[in-house]
Amino acid sequence: MSQLRRQGPLLAFLLLCTLAQVVPLTNVLGYEFSLVVAAALMVLGSLDVLRAQRRATGRLPVAVAAAVHGTRLLGWCGLALLISLVNALRVPLCDVGSGLAYLAVFGAGAVPVTVAVALVGERASPGRGGIWVGIFVALSIIASLSWLAFQPAIDVYHLWMGHFAASIYDEALAAFAPHLAFRLYTTAFAAMLVAGLALSERPRPMTAVVMLTAFLVAGGVWLARAPLGIERSRSWIEQSLGGRAELDSMIVHYDAKAFRGDRLRDMLDDHRSRYAAMEAFWGVAPRRPIRSYVYADADQKGAMMGGRTTMVAKIWLGEMHILWRGPGDGMLAHEMAHLFLREDGRGPLRLALAGRLMPDMGLTEGAAVAAAWSNRELDEHGWSAAMLELGLAPDLDHVMGAARFWQQPSSSVYTLVGSFVRWLIDERGGAERFRRAYGRGDFESVYGMDRASLVREWERWLSDRALDPALLDAARFRFDRSAIFGRTCGRAVATRLESAQRWIRAGEVERAARALERVRRDDPDNVPVLLRAVDLLLEAGRASDAQTWLDELSGRTGLGAAARLRVELLRADIAWQRGDEAEALRTLSVLESEPLTTGLRRQVTVRTLALADAETRPHTAAAVRGLLADRDRSRAGALVALVVSAQAEGSPLAAYLALVNSALETETAAIEELARQAEAGSLPPELIRRARAAHALHLVRRGQTERGCAMWEELRQVLPDGSADAAEAADWTFLCRLGVVGGSPHPAPAGSRH
Numbered sequence: 001m002s003q004l005r006r007q008g009p010l011l012a013f014l015l016l017c018t019l020a021q022v023v024p025l026t027n028v029l030g031y032e033f034s035l036v037v038a039a040a041l042m043v044l045g046s047l048d049v050l051r052a053q054r055r056a057t058g059r060l061p062v063a064v065a066a067a068v069h070g071t072r073l074l075g076w077c078g079l080a081l082l083i084s085l086v087n088a089l090r091v092p093l094c095d096v097g098s099g100l101a102y103l104a105v106f107g108a109g110a111v112p113v114t115v116a117v118a119l120v121g122e123r124a125s126p127g128r129g130g131i132w133v134g135i136f137v138a139l140s141i142i143a144s145l146s147w148l149a150f151q152p153a154i155d156v157y158h159l160w161m162g163h164f165a166a167s168i169y170d171e172a173l174a175a176f177a178p179h180l181a182f183r184l185y186t187t188a189f190a191a192m193l194v195a196g197l198a199l200s201e202r203p204r205p206m207t208a209v210v211m212l213t214a215f216l217v218a219g220g221v222w223l224a225r226a227p228l229g230i231e232r233s234r235s236w237i238e239q240s241l242g243g244r245a246e247l248d249s250m251i252v253h254y255d256a257k258a259f260r261g262d263r264l265r266d267m268l269d270d271h272r273s274r275y276a277a278m279e280a281f282w283g284v285a286p287r288r289p290i291r292s293y294v295y296a297d298a299d300q301k302g303a304m305m306g307g308r309t310t311m312v313a314k315i316w317l318g319e320m321h322i323l324w325r326g327p328g329d330g331m332l333a334h335e336m337a338h339l340f341l342r343e344d345g346r347g348p349l350r351l352a353l354a355g356r357l358m359p360d361m362g363l364t365e366g367a368a369v370a371a372a373w374s375n376r377e378l379d380e381h382g383w384s385a386a387m388l389e390l391g392l393a394p395d396l397d398h399v400m401g402a403a404r405f406w407q408q409p410s411s412s413v414y415t416l417v418g419s420f421v422r423w424l425i426d427e428r429g430g431a432e433r434f435r436r437a438y439g440r441g442d443f444e445s446v447y448g449m450d451r452a453s454l455v456r457e458w459e460r461w462l463s464d465r466a467l468d469p470a471l472l473d474a475a476r477f478r479f480d481r482s483a484i485f486g487r488t489c490g491r492a493v494a495t496r497l498e499s500a501q502r503w504i505r506a507g508e509v510e511r512a513a514r515a516l517e518r519v520r521r522d523d524p525d526n527v528p529v530l531l532r533a534v535d536l537l538l539e540a541g542r543a544s545d546a547q548t549w550l551d552e553l554s555g556r557t558g559l560g561a562a563a564r565l566r567v568e569l570l571r572a573d574i575a576w577q578r579g580d581e582a583e584a585l586r587t588l589s590v591l592e593s594e595p596l597t598t599g600l601r602r603q604v605t606v607r608t609l610a611l612a613d614a615e616t617r618p619h620t621a622a623a624v625r626g627l628l629a630d631r632d633r634s635r636a637g638a639l640v641a642l643v644v645s646a647q648a649e650g651s652p653l654a655a656y657l658a659l660v661n662s663a664l665e666t667e668t669a670a671i672e673e674l675a676r677q678a679e680a681g682s683l684p685p686e687l688i689r690r691a692r693a694a695h696a697l698h699l700v701r702r703g704q705t706e707r708g709c710a711m712w713e714e715l716r717q718v719l720p721d722g723s724a725d726a727a728e729a730a731d732w733t734f735l736c737r738l739g740v741v742g743g744s745p746h747p748a749p750a751g752s753r754h
Contacts, residue, residue: 009045010044012040013040021090028094028489029093030099034162037080037106037107037110038109041076041114049114052072094493098495106162109187112187112191151233152305154305159186169307170302170307172499174306174308184221185221237253237305241256249286249290250275250289257296273741277333277740278340281337284343290336291317292319301321307321315342316349319339322335326664327664334372337368344435345438361400362399366417366420369419381462382467383419383478389472392475395455397451397455412479428447468597477528493526497519497529497536500516501536501539513542530553554568565596588604605684605686619641620646620651624654624657627641627661663694663697664701668704693728696715700732713733
């Protein structure tokens with residue numbers, strides 16, 4: 001029994017590592033499992049070192065004791081590795097190299113500081129060292145949580161556990177270099193502590209040199225922690241961004257190199273108009289100015305605050321961190337909506353609560369989605385009705401809490417909660433009534449029935465919607481997927497896709513192709529991921545490889561209609577790129593006979609018109625093909641070719657594409673000419689309406705408000721109800737009536753538009 005008790009910390013460590021093998025993400029050798037190992041070492045490893053020190057019959061020199069304890073704990077890490085490798089017989093292990101690296105840096109990397117702090121604690125208070133270790137651990141956790149709470153970052157480095165990323169939506173793992181720099185710091189810190197103990201035990205010049213060297217290394221890394229990516233403070237981020245604008249109710253920090261001239265003006269106007277629209281929607285305004293941090297791109301945002309693609313509102317601080325992709329990007333509206341509900345939220349984080357303590361993430365995010373609203377093919381009501389009809393919607397009442405909410409695929413659960421909240425606002429008494437229920441989720445006292453009953457009524461209301469078969473197929477393609485917790489090799493696949501894109505743009509095509517082949521091998525049944533990989537192959541100029549992938553996909557049984565249509569469109573593009581225009585036209589003609597969504601039909605129409613007119617307008621066809629093949633690398637050149645083709649060949653199609661792709665980047669005189677050419681030709685009505693929308697957007701953004709608003713009003717009258725274009729025109733018409741047209745569309749207060 002005494003032997004068993006002596007080995008208690010090790011047995012508990014092994015049990016914890018074993019239990020981790022049945023939990024999603026930690027059941028794979030990788031980032032999450034390494035955090036479990038590090039956390040276990042922090043507690044159980046420290047306990048083991050303390051007990052071993054107390055049991056020692058003779059006092060070993062501190063350096064020798066540190067080496068003995070460190071070797072034993074590294075052996076624990078080896079056992080953890082063995083457990084994870086055995087579990088690989090049950091769960092696919094997609095990236096052994098990355099997994100070993102994370103275990104080495106985060107798991108084994110926690111050993112030096114574990115040993116050093118335990119030795120210091122035991123020396124400070126023999127027999128009661130655990131108290132000092134506990135205090136040190138508690139302070140380190142408090143420091144990390146405080147950094148997350150009061151600074152922009154959504155990730156943090158912890159002395160034991162290494163890098164903790166708070167967002168689950170950034171599926172690709174962060175760059176590894178900052179992890180190595182941080183572990184250099186913690187190892188030097190541990191060496192400094194052990195050397196200090198050794199000096200107190202027996203002063204020796206060499207020990208002093210070791211301590212001084214460790215101090216200089218730790219201090220150097222700490223002083224350079226911001227540029228090394230370890231810890232980025234608010235002041236460092238603001239200074240690095242370089243741009244600051246004070247609006248009436250906002251302070252906007254932005255990248256001064258990325259935002260200048262018209263782009264800066266458009267971004268700031270977008271903030272102003274969204275603020276006014278949110279105030280109209282919610283009926284309240286924040287009591288203090290809100291702060292917006294606008295980053296140049298995902299890489300900069302990830303390096304500065306830890307979330308590459310995750311947009312963040314720190315509601316309790318009254319600030320948001322976003323990427324701005326131009327007019328129509330709803331993420332600015334979404335994050336700003338969170339900040340407008342700060343005073344209605346509860347608790348230190350100012351969130352919606354389920355009762356008095358637990359965050360109600362469904363209500364919190366649903367409110368933001370309801371306020372931002374979308375007009376992409378269908379709104380949230382339409383997509384939610386489709387999910388319910390297809391059986392893809394979870395029980396909404398069951399998934400509103402934080403734990404269950406984050407276990408759902410974000411695309412589906414955000415859509416559903418947004419539809420539910422918007423229904424409450426539009427059909428059940430408006431925004432003010434909803435805000436009374438928001439803070440504590442007190443539906444019964446506000447609405448006279450509990451949430452479950454309201455959810456059932458909302459579902460019945462959605463069931464009356466008639467849905468186009470093409471949109472049902474699109475919904476199945478969009479929402480029939482798992483969250484990262486339920487996907488095979490989710491982290492590894494996302495990281496490889498992101499790395500492949502970066503390597504392609506750096507010219508390392510072969511390296512990218514190998515990564516994409518690993519994606520296909522690791523996740524062969526994930527059709528959206530495979531289609532994304534095909535896009536990257538085309539961007540890399542590997543059309544033959546892309547064709548092979550598409551041939552394999554099209555031969556699969558059970559491939560959904562929406563996925564099959566996307567496969568065929570890509571096949572048409574590849575045929576066109578290799579010069580087989582007849583095959584491309586044949587594929588497109590088959591697609592034209594299919595039930596298509598508005599967006600997909602527009603893509604098919606543009607390709608068909610360009611190919612059908614290729615003999616009489618060859619420069620237009622070449623320019624359109626260039627725009628399709630561009631894949632974001634030479635867009636400016638493709639747009640110039642379209643403008644030239646519109647002028648030289650009198651091509652309405654070239655004018656249309658140049659107009660809709662550069663409405664905010666071109667001078668008004670040129671826009672007027674492109675609009676005239678596009679509307680004077682024989683384009684299908686849906687393309688002409690799209691051209692008029694782009695023209696109207698340019699006018700309201702460039703100061704010709706009266707004329708632009710009149711065009712939006714005209715479009716609202718003629719567009720078919722329920723279409724995405726009609727929703728966009730209605731949103732802009734509302735902004736015009738509100739007197740704020742410097743930004744992107746927003747929802748009106750219930751009953752004030754349409």
